[in-house]
Amino acid sequence: MRTMTRLTLTFAAAATLATALATTLATTLAATAAIPPRPEDLKFAPLAFTPPEAKDYRHTLKDGTPVYMAPSKEFPLVTISMSFKGGSYLDPADSPGLASMTGSLMRSGGTTSLKPADLDEELDFLATRVGVQVRDTMSSATLNTLTSNLETSMDLFFDVVRNPGFDQGRLDVQKGEAIESMKQRNDSADSIIDREWSSMLYGSDHHEARQPTQASIEAITQDSLRAMHAKIFHPGNAIIAVSGDFDPSNMMARLDKAFEGWQRGSPNQDPPAPTVQVTPGVYHVAKDIPQGKVFIGLRGIKRDDPDFFPMLMMNDILGGGGFTSRIMQSVRSNEGLAYSAGSRSNANPWYPGEFRALFQSKNATVALALKLIDDEFHRIRRESVTEAELETAKNSFVETFPQNFASKEAMLGIFVSDEMTRRPDGYWQTFREKVMAVKPEDIQRVANKYLDPKKMAVMVVGNWDEIYQGNDRASMKDFFNGDVTHLPLRDPLTLEPIK
Numbered sequence: 001m002r003t004m005t006r007l008t009l010t011f012a013a014a015a016t017l018a019t020a021l022a023t024t025l026a027t028t029l030a031a032t033a034a035i036p037p038r039p040e041d042l043k044f045a046p047l048a049f050t051p052p053e054a055k056d057y058r059h060t061l062k063d064g065t066p067v068y069m070a071p072s073k074e075f076p077l078v079t080i081s082m083s084f085k086g087g088s089y090l091d092p093a094d095s096p097g098l099a100s101m102t103g104s105l106m107r108s109g110g111t112t113s114l115k116p117a118d119l120d121e122e123l124d125f126l127a128t129r130v131g132v133q134v135r136d137t138m139s140s141a142t143l144n145t146l147t148s149n150l151e152t153s154m155d156l157f158f159d160v161v162r163n164p165g166f167d168q169g170r171l172d173v174q175k176g177e178a179i180e181s182m183k184q185r186n187d188s189a190d191s192i193i194d195r196e197w198s199s200m201l202y203g204s205d206h207h208e209a210r211q212p213t214q215a216s217i218e219a220i221t222q223d224s225l226r227a228m229h230a231k232i233f234h235p236g237n238a239i240i241a242v243s244g245d246f247d248p249s250n251m252m253a254r255l256d257k258a259f260e261g262w263q264r265g266s267p268n269q270d271p272p273a274p275t276v277q278v279t280p281g282v283y284h285v286a287k288d289i290p291q292g293k294v295f296i297g298l299r300g301i302k303r304d305d306p307d308f309f310p311m312l313m314m315n316d317i318l319g320g321g322g323f324t325s326r327i328m329q330s331v332r333s334n335e336g337l338a339y340s341a342g343s344r345s346n347a348n349p350w351y352p353g354e355f356r357a358l359f360q361s362k363n364a365t366v367a368l369a370l371k372l373i374d375d376e377f378h379r380i381r382r383e384s385v386t387e388a389e390l391e392t393a394k395n396s397f398v399e400t401f402p403q404n405f406a407s408k409e410a411m412l413g414i415f416v417s418d419e420m421t422r423r424p425d426g427y428w429q430t431f432r433e434k435v436m437a438v439k440p441e442d443i444q445r446v447a448n449k450y451l452d453p454k455k456m457a458v459m460v461v462g463n464w465d466e467i468y469q470g471n472d473r474a475s476m477k478d479f480f481n482g483d484v485t486h487l488p489l490r491d492p493l494t495l496e497p498i499k
Contacts, residue, residue, distance in 0.1 A: 029431035049402045051428040054415040059248075062256050062263055067240040068415045070408040078150050078244035079409060080143040083416045086232035089138045089207035089271040094219075097178065097212025101220055102228040103134030104174055106109070106141070107378050112485065119156070128153040130160055136207060137271050137350075138420060139232050145247040153253070156259045164229060166222045178217050185492035189293040189360075189461040192285055196487055197459050199297050200283065201354055203276035214493040236265040239419055241412035273351035282458045282476065282484045283468075292366040292462030296373060297356035298455055303347040304424060309434045310442040311345055311355075311450065316393040317385050317443065318376060319343025319357055324392055327357060330372045337361045337369045349421040356449065363463045367470035371478060374453055381447045384440040398432045 036042055053074050059067045088099045110116035128145040141161045145153035202469055242251055288490055319327035319342040329340040338359040346353035357377075361369045405411045418427070427489060458479060460467060464486070468476045470491050476482060482499035488497035 012467045047058045047399065047402070050406060051401075051431075052411055054277055054418065054428070056345050057412065057415060059252060059415075060073050061252070061259055062241075063235055063259055063262075065235045065238050065240060065255075065259060065264075066243065066419060067252065067255060068245045068412045069241075069251065070412055071246055071248055072243065073245055076147045076245050078143075078145055078147055078242070078246050078438055080154070080157065081241045081409075081413070081416075081419060082141045083239050083241070083418045084139040084232050084234075084237040085137075085420055086268040087135050087139055087207075087271075088210070089137055090228070090231055090268065091132040091207065091210065093210075094206065094216065095410065096210045097225055098216075098220055098228050099134045099139075099232070100272075101133045101171075101174060101178070101217070102232070103139060103226050104134040105166050105171055105225055106229065106233075108161060108174070109167040109170045112163040112165050114156075114165070116170050118166070119160070119273050121490070122156055123153075126153055127154075128156070130439040132155055132160065135231070138417075147388050150246065154254060154258060162262060164225075166225045166229075168222060170490055171220070171222065171225070176221065178212065178355065179214050179493070182212070182214060182217075182492050186287075186489060189287055189289055189291075192287060192489070193293050193295060193459055196283070196285055196461075197356075197489070200457060200459065201276075201278060201297075201299065206274045206276070207271065208274065211495060213495055225244050230265075231268070234265040235259060235262055236267050239416045241406040241409070241416050243412055249369055264316060268351065269295075270350045278455070278457050280455050280457055280458065281480050283487055284460045284462075284464050284484050285487045285489060286464060287461050287489070289462055290362065291360050292460055293360050294366060294370060294461075294466050295344075295358050295459040296370065296456055297354055298450075298457060300345055300353045300355040300450065301347050301420075302352050303349045305347065307446050307449070308347055310438050310446040311347070312397070313390065313393045313435070314380065314385075314443045314446055314451075315343055315345035315355070316396060317389050318380055319373075320345065320414040321393060321396060322394075324389075326360075326376050330376060331359055331369050335368070335372065337365045337372070341369065341373070349423070356435075363466035364469070364471050366460065366467045367476050367478065368474040370458065370476075374479070377447075377451050377453045377456075381444065381451060384442075385443050387440070390438070390440055390443065394438070397435050402431055404428075 054068070057068045057070055059069060061067060086099075088096070091098050108116060110119050114122070126145065128143065128149060130141075130143055132141045133139065142155070143153060178437040183453075185195070190196045195211065201381075202208040204210070240255065242255075280298075301311060305311075317325060319325045322328060322342070323333070326340060327341050327343060331338050338361045341357075341359035343355065343357040344353045357373050359373070361371050404414060414428070464484075468482075468484070470476060476484065488499075490496060491498050
């Protein structure tokens with residue numbers, strides 16, 4: 001009897017298994033039948049994404065300081081970021097490096113009530129991160145802390161931002177580290193070409209190109225740091241962003257209290273526009289290396305220029321789109337002359353930025369790679385781009401568009417930057433529409449307007465004898481009649497020409 005029962009159960013289990021396998025097989029076959037034979041035949045539903053609007057997250061403190069808030073219970077953490085208008089463009093002409101050093105010492109130099117070591121210990125005990133950074137045009141102070149430690153951490157954070165101590169011992173250490181770092185300025189072609197390119201494009205006295213020297217770093221004092229701190233870090237320059245695990249009404253009360261008694265100064269003026277004009281030609285800095293480093297370009301457009309979107313698409317097709325771009329295909333894929341080659345278009349909010357193509361190749365093939373890129377400049381000016389190229393460029397921006405808002409911090413960062421730089425309302429809501437509206441004739445028009453090779457400058461770092469000679473397919477005689485301006489290598493500490 002037991003044997004019969006076992007057999008019955010076994011047959012029942014087998015039947016159930018067979019039914020399940022048949023169902024799975026049918027489902028798999030149906031799914032397989034729905035898969036097209038080639039990848040390009042795959043069809044996807046349009047991505048539905050509505051970008052958030054800044055006004056839905058914006059609040060105002062009692063003193064008028066804007067605050068963007070995006071609460072989230074995902075982690076028991078809070079991030080407070082304060083952005084300030086002002087940066088190294090405010091450095092006095094004889095004191096480059098002062099603003100950057102101010103930001104660094106605000107965090108590492110203690111406060112007026114806490115020595116540096118005591119501040120470090122307090123923050124470490126709370127597992128709290130505080131950072132201060134001064135960049136070219138904007139500065140920031142950031143707090144990241146556990147929600148349970150928010151009150152104490154905020155007290156320390158605002159003590160750092162409002163009352164930096166600029167400890168003399170830490171200042172001396174920072175000076176020494178900065179000077180030691182300067183000694184490596186000529187060690188790589190990257191640092192040399194970046195320095196000389198910026199100087200040629202914007203002028204050596206403009207903040208885009210100005211660099212500290214040993215003398216300017218040694219001249220920094222506690223008083224000069226305090227003066228720069230007062231110029232940048234005050235409510236008149238500030239916009240706040242808060243994300244994480246917090247209560248909005250409670251956070252507004254905390255921020256109002258933290259800002260009590262903080263003098264609201266006048267906002268800093270916009271960064272000045274450069275006054276120099278790019279002089280076309282070939283420029284060279286000697287360095288005995290096996291591969292030449294090359295930049296080719298000129299000044300570009302402002303961020304809010306009507307031609308921004310056609311320029312965006314043009315750059316992506318020409319050299320900004322990675323392996324799908326023309327320069328990459330021509331210089332690397334077809335000829336194998338460079339590991340990386342491409343272009344970038346930088347549109348500045350306050351003054352025209354730059355367009356730049358770049359590559360690095362063996363000295364003997366620098367001229368050939370340069371010729372191939374020059375050919376692409378002429379081609380995109382002479383012929384319309386294909387519909388396939390333009391579609392690829394458009395899709396790369398439209399399909400990755402939601403990534404701009406992938407996190408609460410990233411989203412608030414966009415809102416803060418837009419307000420700080422006065423970006424027109426509705427930009428993100430119409431971004432994809434304006435991308436899709438670009439036509440092949442728009443690409444050709446902006447290429448003819450902005451990419452004239454005769455107006456471009458070519459910056460080369462490498463062994464000139466080998467670079468100039470080139471090979472049997474191209475030499476530097478093919479550019480600007482073979483003329484070249486040899487720029488001196490600069491002393492890494494003084495930036496004076498080395499004789």
